[in-house]
Amino acid sequence: xxxxxxxxxxxxxxxxxxxxxxxxxxxxxxxxxxxxxxxxxxxxxxxxxxxxxxxxxxxxxxxxxxxxxxxxxxxxxxxxxxxxxxxxxxxxxxxxxxxxxxxxxxxxxxxxxxxxxxxxxxxxxxxxxxxxxxxxxxxxxxxxxxxxxxxxxxxxxxxxxxxxxxxxxxxxxxxxxxxxxxxxxxxxxxxxxxxxxxxxxxxxxxxxxxxxxxxxxxxxxxxxxxxxx
Numbered sequence: 001x002x003x004x005x006x007x008x009x010x011x012x013x014x015x016x017x018x019x020x021x022x023x024x025x026x027x028x029x030x031x032x033x034x035x036x037x038x039x040x041x042x043x044x045x046x047x048x049x050x051x052x053x054x055x056x057x058x059x060x061x062x063x064x065x066x067x068x069x070x071x072x073x074x075x076x077x078x079x080x081x082x083x084x085x086x087x088x089x090x091x092x093x094x095x096x097x098x099x100x101x102x103x104x105x106x107x108x109x110x111x112x113x114x115x116x117x118x119x120x121x122x123x124x125x126x127x128x129x130x131x132x133x134x135x136x137x138x139x140x141x142x143x144x145x146x147x148x149x150x151x152x153x154x155x156x157x158x159x160x161x162x163x164x165x166x167x168x169x170x171x172x173x174x175x176x177x178x179x180x181x182x183x184x185x186x187x188x189x190x191x192x193x194x195x196x197x198x199x200x201x202x203x204x205x206x207x208x209x210x211x212x213x214x215x216x217x218x219x220x221x222x223x224x225x226x227x228x229x
Contacts, residue, residue, distance in 0.1 A: 080155035117197020143204025
């Protein structure tokens with residue numbers, strides 16, 4: 001069975017479809033309690049529906065950051081590769097919105113990318129309020145983790161490699177391969193800007209995006225954290 005067939009089958013159940021739509025329309029990751037309240041089912045039934053959505057590649061599961069006693073809560077959000085035919089903005093639709101912003105405003109791809117990253121950072125911050133305690137006063141947020149998480153949501157499949165205060169985030173996939181082949185400078189500037197926007201106000205600084213052939217992926221975001229700034 002193809003991925004498309006599995007996704008169609010998963011969304012064929014009305015309750016499962018309602019859960020998926022709620023995840024799509026949420027401003028950030030949602031937990032089982034929120035979904036239980038939305039569909040009016042018990043936690044076990046909602047978890048079973050979520051398991052099928054995860055298996056179909058429609059949503060992804062993660063754990064909330066530590067900060068409360070007990071096991072961290074599970075959080076759910078739309079999978080980066082979820083096909084746009086299910087009412088989800090796919091990677092090229094997201095890219096088209098950024099390109100339209102460049103044309104409309106006349107701003108550079110780097111500036112537009114920074115704004116997009118800042119919006120992502122703000123959205124993730126709102127979603128994290130209920131799931132984790134904020135860092136102590138005077139302690140910056142973990143920018144490396146935030147940049148990697150933002151790149152994962154865009155479909156870049158990041159891998160974090162850290163050596164002291166230097167961080168190398170390797171991007172193992174390029175969700176914009178065709179456009180990046182046609183205009184690598186534009187696409188790479190957008191995504192370097194996005195990383196900078198996410199990192200703004202954290203303990204991390206983005207120094208460089210080392211581009212590679214998008215067909216082979218392996219681009220690298222070079223960051224420095226803490227006193228390396």
